[in-house]
Amino acid sequence: MTAQIILASASPRRKQLLDQIGVAYSVYAVDIDESVRLGELPLAYVQRMAAEKSAACVARLGHHLPILAADTTVVLGDVIMGKPNDKDDALCMLRQLSGATHQVYTAISLRGAEHSQTVSITDVTFKTLTEHELERYWHSGEPLDKAGSYAIQGLAAVFVESIKGSFSGVVGLPLFETGQLLIKQGIQF
Numbered sequence: 088m089t090a091q092i093i094l095a096s097a098s099p100r101r102k103q104l105l106d107q108i109g110v111a112y113s114v115y116a117v118d119i120d121e122s123v124r125l126g127e128l129p130l131a132y133v134q135r136m137a138a139e140k141s142a143a144c145v146a147r148l149g150h151h152l153p154i155l156a157a158d159t160t161v162v163l164g165d166v167i168m169g170k171p172n173d174k175d176d177a178l179c180m181l182r183q184l185s186g187a188t189h190q191v192y193t194a195i196s197l198r199g200a201e202h203s204q205t206v207s208i209t210d211v212t213f214k215t216l217t218e219h220e221l222e223r224y225w226h227s228g229e230p231l232d233k234a235g236s237y238a239i240q241g242l243a244a245v246f247v248e249s250i251k252g253s254f255s256g257v258v259g260l261p262l263f264e265t266g267q268l269l270i271k272q273g274i275q276f
């Protein structure tokens with residue numbers, strides 16, 4: 088099928104989610120500096136990340152096709168949790184998420200005839216995790232490339248007591264919001 092958009096992402100989850108709604112796309116992964124600026128709040132941060140990913144892709148490929156990018160971050164209070172650097176970092180994040188409610192922010196940026204952006208915010212409540220569960224989870228390999236060190240679509244599903252918002256948003260691409268942005272820019276799928 089001829090691509091309707093470019094997905095500016097290396098995330099296999101984002102590809103699967105776009106497949107789910109029947110959008111035809113090509114992939115062009117970009118690598119940007121994901122450091123948080125001093126004093127930057129979570130909402131501003133995810134929006135800037137998604138916008139910079141799509142802009143980096145436009146800088147490489149031009150405006151041939153609309154470009155979609157996303158960024159997901161786990162937020163506890165005002166603390167931004169990205170991907171863990173190592174085991175200690177992952178366990179430290181998971182201990183903070185244990186027995187508490189956090190938010191998952193996913194921003195999407197679509198650059199076509201215009202630039203549209205939106206953010207999905209979902210509340211996720213974890214049960215209290217034991218040290219044994221944390222150790223086992225780390226050794227599964229799942230935490231490594233995930234914001235907040237967990238994957239709701241994977242083994243961490245058994246940690247999640249409840250979720251209020253967008254499941255696909257937590258996994259990396261909120262499908263309702265993505266559909267709305269595509270329709271707004273005249274992309275039929």
Ligand SMILES: Cc1cn([C@H]2C[C@H](O)[C@@H](COP(=O)(O)OP(=O)(O)OP(=O)(O)O)O2)c(=O)[nH]c1=O
Binds near residue numbers: 097116158237238
């Ligand atoms: C919280 C959570 C995050 N994640 C993933 C989604 C994202 O891929 C990742 C957050 O990192 P991102 O920086 O948003 O994305 P990425 O680096 O994987 O891909 P790219 O920038 O190329 O688009 O965490 C899950 O898969 N499940 C979850 O439950």
